[in-house]
Amino acid sequence: MNDQPVIDPHSQLREFLAQSDFMRNGGVLTDLDGTALHEENGRVAVSLPMKTGLKRMHDLGRAVVINSLRFPLSVIRTFGKAWYQIAGVPVPVVAMRGSLCGNMVLRPTGEIGFQEIEAVCLEPSDIQQILTSASTLVDAGATELLIFFYPRDWTRGEIIWTPDPGRVQNVGAKYRSASQVISGDVRVLEKALKAEEICMVFRLLDLPQDRAMAYQHTQRSSFFTRPGVDKLYGARRMAQHLGIDLLHSIGAGDTPMDDFLAGVGFAVIVGNMQLEYKGLLHTVRIRDSLALGNLLYAIGELGSKVGAQE
Numbered sequence: 271m272n273d274q275p276v277i278d279p280h281s282q283l284r285e286f287l288a289q290s291d292f293m294r295n296g297g298v299l300t301d302l303d304g305t306a307l308h309e310e311n312g313r314v315a316v317s318l319p320m321k322t323g324l325k326r327m328h329d330l331g332r333a334v335v336i337n338s339l340r341f342p343l344s345v346i347r348t349f350g351k352a353w354y355q356i357a358g359v360p361v362p363v364v365a366m367r368g369s370l371c372g373n374m375v376l377r378p379t380g381e382i383g384f385q386e387i388e389a390v391c392l393e394p395s396d397i398q399q400i401l402t403s404a405s406t407l408v409d410a411g412a413t414e415l416l417i418f419f420y421p422r423d424w425t426r427g428e429i430i431w432t433p434d435p436g437r438v439q440n441v442g443a444k445y446r447s448a449s450q451v452i453s454g455d456v457r458v459l460e461k462a463l464k465a466e467e468i469c470m471v472f473r474l475l476d477l478p479q480d481r482a483m484a485y486q487h488t489q490r491s492s493f494f495t496r497p498g499v500d501k502l503y504g505a506r507r508m509a510q511h512l513g514i515d516l517l518h519s520i521g522a523g524d525t526p527m528d529d530f531l532a533g534v535g536f537a538v539i540v541g542n543m544q545l546e547y548k549g550l551l552h553t554v555r556i557r558d559s560l561a562l563g564n565l566l567y568a569i570g571e572l573g574s575k576v577g578a579q580e
Contacts, residue, residue, distance in 0.1 A: 279538070279554035279565055284572050286520075286536045286552045296518035296535070297333035298566065299364075299505050302340060304524040305540045307349070308559045316352050320559050323566030324356045330570055333512050337364040337501050337523075337530055339493070341470075342372065342384040342424040344447055350374055350382040360385070362512060366420050367527070368504025369469035369495045371511065384424045387511055390496045390503075391422055391467040400463070400471050400494055405456045407475070408433050414477040416441065417459055418448075422467040431459045441476075470495050493527075505530035517550055520569075522562055538562060 290296060300306045308317035316324075327334050334357070338345065342365050353361055353374070360373035363384070372386040392400075400417070407415050417431040427449035432441050435453040442451045452462060463471075471494040501523075509516050521534035524541045531537040537549030540556055547553075556562060 279556055279561075280568055280572070282552045282554045283536065283565060283568065287569070287572055290518040290535050290551065291515070292332070292518050292520070292535075292569075293330070294518075295515045296520065297335060297509070297512060297514040298327055299335040299337045299508075299516075299519060299521045299530060299534065300562070301501075301523040301525075301528050301540075302336060302338045302345070305522050305528075306336075306559055306562065314348065316349055316356070317560050317563060319561075319563030319567070321352075321356050321563070323563035324353070326567045326570045328357050328359070332569075333362060333514060335362045335364060335505070335508055335512070336374075337368075337505055337508075337521075337528075339367055339501075339527060341366055341420045341428055342370070342374070343427040343449070346374065346382045346384065347447075354382055362508055364501065364504035364508050365424075366470040367493055367495050368499050368501045368507075370422065370424070371504055371508050372424070386422075386424070388507060389422045389467070389469055390499050391469055392471065392494065392496055394464075396494060396496060397460075397463050397468070400473070401456060401460050403473065404433075404459060408456060412475060412477075413437075414475055416474045416476050418445075418472040418474065419463060419468050420470045420472075422469050426466070429462065431462065500529050501527060502530040502533045505533055520566075521549070523547075538565065 306320055307314045324334055354376060360375045363374050364371050370389045372384050375383050375385050377383045404417060413434045415433060419429050428447055430441055430445060430448045430451045432453045438451050438453050473492045475490045516533050517535045519534045520536040521531045522538040522540055523531050524543060526545060531547035534549055535551040537547060537553045538556060539545055540562055
């Protein structure tokens with residue numbers, strides 16, 4: 271059991287709505303996995319309470335921004351249509367750790383697509399750092415190394431490089447979200463990374479725990495974006511584009527990657543992980559995405575009561 275004192279999130283929300291200008295200048299920024307999405311029996315979906323809460327936000331004219339590590343094609347394929355049907359308008363998305371901002375849109379064909387607003391791509395020096403670390407690991411015998419990379423062109427999706435040609439089929443079967451798996455020496459990786467603009471790279475030592483000790487001084491997984499580019503950076507850029515003020519906004523996340531929680535007025539920590547981030551005005555903890563949906567739905571009622579008292 272968690273012995274920490276429980277603060278009623280709805281009372282904190284009431285205070286936030288009273289002291290902020292959320293109803294006119296605020297918005298909602300939410301992470302997806304572990305936050306806005308509900309997992310049950312291995313399936314990930316937008317829960318009914320979350321759908322209801324999202325619809326309430328859109329009915330109030332408040333923007334709901336997806337702020338995720340996921341790449342646009344992943345967002346679109348998994349629940350893009352369901353989310354768009356709730357919103358009924360283009361959905362603002364901060365993707366790939368703040369490196370790509372855009373809108374999830376409905377194409378004339380009826381399919382969901384993505385329109386870029388702005389992107390921050392890796393510099394040649396960033397690419398070289400990634401190549402150097404990959405070369406060092408391969409030279410040390412780390413054939414289990416995988417490099418996931420995400421081009422600025424959202425239609426390219428996720429591409430994975432493995433130094434071992436014999437692993438291509440298994441890697442493709444394990445990581446079904448990938449559009450392509452390539453293999454070869456580090457020169458193959460270098461050619462691929464330099465052939466187009468890359469927003470984000472994810473390096474993974476895909477090995478069992480009993481072999482991890484051989485690389486104990488190397489992080490088993492690392493994300494690479496341009497220095498200074500993270501989910502807080504992306505939140506600030508998207509807020510500027512939408513004309514909302516983060517001080518008057520609500521943010522929801524569940525892991526240390528959700529640094530944008532430190533930039534919003536009302537931070538909602540979902541789940542049990544202990545995070546160092548505090549909202550600029552209030553910080554609350556809730557159980558799961560179902561509770562987040564209920565909290566968003568309550569904004570309409572609480573906001574109208576606050577407005578009537580002014």
